Amino acid sequence: MKCYHYLNLPFEFKPYKFPPIKVHVELEIKEHMIDQNFKNWLSSLGLAYDIPRMLIAVPNQQYTIHRDSSPEYGCVKINFIYNSQQAKMIWYKIKSGQSIKTYTNTLGETVEGGYTLNDLDILDQGILDSVSLVNAHDLHSVHNGNTFRQCYSFALKHINTDKRITWEEAEKIFLPYFTGSLSR
Numbered sequence: 001m002k003c004y005h006y007l008n009l010p011f012e013f014k015p016y017k018f019p020p021i022k023v024h025v026e027l028e029i030k031e032h033m034i035d036q037n038f039k040n041w042l043s044s045l046g047l048a049y050d051i052p053r054m055l056i057a058v059p060n061q062q063y064t065i066h067r068d069s070s071p072e073y074g075c076v077k078i079n080f081i082y083n084s085q086q087a088k089m090i091w092y093k094i095k096s097g098q099s100i101k102t103y104t105n106t107l108g109e110t111v112e113g114g115y116t117l118n119d120l121d122i123l124d125q126g127i128l129d130s131v132s133l134v135n136a137h138d139l140h141s142v143h144n145g146n147t148f149r150q151c152y153s154f155a156l157k158h159i160n161t162d163k164r165i166t167w168e169e170a171e172k173i174f175l176p177y178f179t180g181s182l183s184r
């Protein structure tokens with residue numbers, strides 16, 4: 001199963017310049033920091049962004065295996081990635097017969113996680129160093145390269161229903177923008 005696609009967009013995305021950040025952090029991207037051309041293009045597709053985030057990964061950081069949101073809620077993202085060299089994303093699915101694992105976090109909440117590679121099969125993997133459409137609701141991890149990687153990350157929803165788009169919808173909507181797509 002394909003879990004990402006490189007995108008070739010009809011405009012140049014202008015990333016908001018945050019001050020230099022040399023730690024792993026997740027920041028909110030405020031409305032005024034977001035390129036108007038990006039907003040216009042999304043709305044021309046009937047879409048809007050949801051929870052815009054800037055994610056900094058430190059050199060050689062490895063994210064734990066996680067979902068950005070539950071599979072039912074859905075989480076398809078466009079990620080604009082900068083200063084990244086050979087950052088690898090790997091997607092997983094729980095082996096058949098295995099059940100969902102959970103643990104209690106420091107806030108006392110029950111959250112999914114704690115998987116080992118024995119619990120999982122690999123769904124897909126790829127190098128994510130540029131602008132990409134990403135399935136963020138299936139289990140995944142990121143193995144960063146040797147840089148402070150900046151990822152401007154936008155979940156996507158329908159304007160008219162306010163619902164997140166599914167991966168199947170995303171693959172149809174963005175097909176004309178896939179790098180190397182025959183339809184362009």
Ligand SMILES: [Fe+2]
Pocket residue numbers: 066067068136140
């Ligand atoms: Fe993620």
